[in-house]
Amino acid sequence: MPRRLNDSIVARQAIAPTVTSGALTGIAVNGTGYSRARFVFQFGSGSGTTAALAAGSAAWQCATSGGTYTPITGADLAAVSSGVMSGANNVMIVDVPISPSYPWLKASATVNSSTINNSCVVELYNGVNRPASSAEQQVVVV
Numbered sequence: 001m002p003r004r005l006n007d008s009i010v011a012r013q014a015i016a017p018t019v020t021s022g023a024l025t026g027i028a029v030n031g032t033g034y035s036r037a038r039f040v041f042q043f044g045s046g047s048g049t050t051a052a053l054a055a056g057s058a059a060w061q062c063a064t065s066g067g068t069y070t071p072i073t074g075a076d077l078a079a080v081s082s083g084v085m086s087g088a089n090n091v092m093i094v095d096v097p098i099s100p101s102y103p104w105l106k107a108s109a110t111v112n113s114s115t116i117n118n119s120c121v122v123e124l125y126n127g128v129n130r131p132a133s134s135a136e137q138q139v140v141v142v
Helices: none
Strands: 009-024 034-046 058-062 070-076 090-097 104-127 138-141
Touching: 009 034, 058 090, 070 090, 070 138
Parallel strands: none
Antiparallel strands: 009 104, 034 090, 034 104, 058 070, 058 104, 090 138
8 A cells, every 4th residue: 555645744833924013923733652843934025125034033942832832952944144034935854753752842933024935834744653863853844
């Protein structure tokens, strides 16, 4: 029987699509049963040319859905200077291991200056029967 992508990956919305500036509201995602999460941040052309991504945009974890979320060490995006964000469509990816003790995940980001199109999805993968082979973080910027 052929293997399908959705047999091993579950995608969830982590930040709803919007056109805004300021802090972006993350949506709690339950990563229970998976050992890895890939956050795919998308930023598109904005209304101005001064949009920038603040330092500290990151993936966060928590033991419960309503608890206090803490940033996952090494899972944050670098700041992106004014103008670079507005001039192109940007995809930024953060891939992290999921701690069984802290399976609830959220994404966060802050857009400075002008508004910009943005969203984030998280792909949960490597089910518990296939644990991650590495605990290293990986940040990919396209």
